Amino acid sequence: MAGKNEIGGRKRKMSILIKNVSILFFDSEEELSFSEGDVFVKGDIIESVGKKLDVEADVVIDGRDKVALPGxxxxxxxxxxxxxxxxxxxxxxxxxxxxxxxxxxxxxxxxxxxxxxxxxxxxxxxxxxxxxxxxxxxxxxxxxxxxxxxxxxxxxxxxxxxxxxxxxxxxxxxxxxxxxxxxxxxxxxxxxxxxxxxxxxxxxxxxxxxxxxxxxxxxxxxxxxxxxxxxxxxxxxxxxxxxxxxxxxxxxxxxxxxxxxxxxxxxxxxxxxxxxxxxxxxxxxxxxxxxxxxxxxxxxxxxxxxxxxxxxxxxxxxxxxxxxxxxxxxxxxxxxxxxxxxxxxxxxxxxxxxxxxLGLKNVGKIEPGKKADIVLLDFNSPHLQPKIDHVAHIVYSAGSADVDTVIVDGKIIMKNGKVLTLDEEKIYQEVQKRTQRLISN
Ligand SMILES: [Zn+2]
Incomplete structure (x- = not known):
């Protein structure tokens, strides 16, 4: 029987389109630069990156005021x-x-x-x-x-x-x-x-x-x-x-x-x-x-x-x-x-x-053919303005709280700052209980 994401017994590849986002690129000399565009993810792979991509996707993310980095x-x-x-x-x-x-x-x-x-x-x-x-x-x-x-x-x-x-x-x-x-x-x-x-x-x-x-x-x-x-x-x-x-x-x-x-x-x-x-x-x-x-x-x-x-x-x-x-x-x-x-x-x-x-040959850049491990940072914050040099902002000014969306292997595992795959409350309770036992004599 076909499951939710399966058609004719084969897994259908979910797709994600991130629109109008500022994307980190590496040139042939490995120099870094940013350019505005769209990122299209199909299955676990970045299928295409470019301006105004004409594609349909299961999930569309508005990338305005956001910066897309390899995870x-x-x-x-x-x-x-x-x-x-x-x-x-x-x-x-x-x-x-x-x-x-x-x-x-x-x-x-x-x-x-x-x-x-x-x-x-x-x-x-x-x-x-x-x-x-x-x-x-x-x-x-x-x-x-x-x-x-x-x-x-x-x-x-x-x-x-x-x-x-x-x-x-x-x-x-x-x-x-x-x-x-x-x-x-x-x-x-x-x-x-x-x-x-x-x-x-x-x-x-x-x-x-x-x-x-x-x-x-x-x-x-x-x-x-x-x-x-x-x-x-x-x-x-x-x-x-x-x-x-x-x-x-x-x-x-x-x-x-x-x-x-x-x-x-x-x-x-x-x-x-x-x-x-x-x-x-x-x-x-x-x-x-x-x-x-x-x-x-x-x-x-x-x-x-x-x-x-x-x-x-x-x-x-x-x-x-x-x-x-x-x-x-x-x-x-x-x-x-x-x-x-x-x-x-x-x-x-x-x-x-x-x-x-880590020996991950197909990870680490936002390029067609690479694994879709992508992080979106929300730049709509005072400490990330004005938008002049994204690299300097990320290293010298940004922090974890600026992370908005996390995609790994083509799956959104965090959206709007909320991790979708883990139960936060349950983790805090379990850890509190266990650490108290471990450190007691
Ligand atoms: Zn160590």
């Missing part, structure tokens, strides 16, 4: 940690992890993760994030939440080999990859997630590399986050964390490396030569006192840099507007150079470069 990408987070927002603050990373975060994480149930993830997804969708990269545990529950929410995600089971049974964990990760890679109509992709060089010795890393090769997927990891990590790794192996990863073969794969704060020029050369994607998490690095990643140097060397919020316990929100602005301001300030990390670069880090970092 934002939060390339590194731990969504379920939204449960621990505000629980452990103003502590160094090792104490924060050992004495606060790991003890409460030990009490987490799969259902806790499911609800924590839902809170994070609600926040991210409201902030215009259409795709994100995550590493955590109980990832089956996270994948279920992603499926329901309609967002796009690159998910990895976090692997820590210094406790428990590492081979068993690796088998679980393999099971996750085979179960979920390409699921939710292709919105979910999977990677392997060796947590960091200080939790995954080289022998174990090699096993992870061979599993990732076998399944044809990439690696999501933390790398060179703190000075202490680098010192400890030097003491253990006489090499930098980047060199340890290179030697274990990790960098031969598609690698999403979060942080990369403490690196030598040689480390950066290695990352560049291996085409590693770095995720800059400026607010998390500041809050945990980890330092400031050498982003201007990496960009100059041609290392692709994406943006991430990291988990909500070290940020404390999942707001990519804030990360763009922090990235654009921070490097100017500490280097006494206002030309570093331009608004354009910050916006590309949060969109197209983020999509590339």
């Amino acid at each position: 934002f990408v939060n390339a590194h987070t731990h969504a379920a940690m939204a449960l621990f927002r505000g629980y452990a603050d103003d502590l160094p990373l090792d104490i924060w992890l050992n004495e606060k975060i790991w003890p409460v994480e030990a009490k987490l149930t799969p259902e806790d993760v499911y609800w924590g993830v839902k809170l994070a997804l609600l926040e991210m969708i409201k902030g215009g994030i259409t795709a994100y990269g995550d590493m955590y545990f109980f990832m089956d529950e996270e994948a279920e939440a992603v499926t329901e929410a309609g967002i796009r995600a690159s998910l990895s089971v976090g692997l820590i080999a210094v406790a428990g049974d590492p081979s068993q964990k690796l088998r679980e990760a393999e099971h996750f990859v085979s179960r979920w890679n390409g699921e939710a109509e292709g919105r979910i992709t999977a990677m392997f997630g060796p947590h960091a060089p200080y939790t995954c010795p080289p022998g174990f890393l090699k096993e992870v590399v061979s599993a990732a090769k076998q399944y044809g997927v990439g690696i999501h990891t933390h790398l060179a986050e703190t000075k202490k990590e680098v010192e400890d790794i030097y003491k253990l192996y006489g090499k930098s964390p980047v060199e340890v990863y290179e030697e274990a073969g990790v960098l031969d794969l598609h690698v999403l490396a979060a942080h990369c704060v403490h690196m030598t020029s040689r480390d950066m050369e290695i990352l560049k030569n291996h085409g590693v994607f770095v995720v800059h998490n400026p607010q998390s690095n500041l809050k945990l006192g980890s330092g400031i990643a050498p982003v201007p140097e990496m960009l100059k060397k041609g290392i692709p840099v994406a943006l991430g919020t990291d988990g909500a316990a070290s940020n404390n929100n999942l707001d990519i507007f804030e990360e763009m602005r922090t990235a654009a301001l921070l490097h100017k300030g500490v280097n006494l150079n206002p030309t570093l990390v331009t608004a354009s670069e910050a916006l590309k880090m949060a969109t197209i470069w983020g999509a590339e970092a």
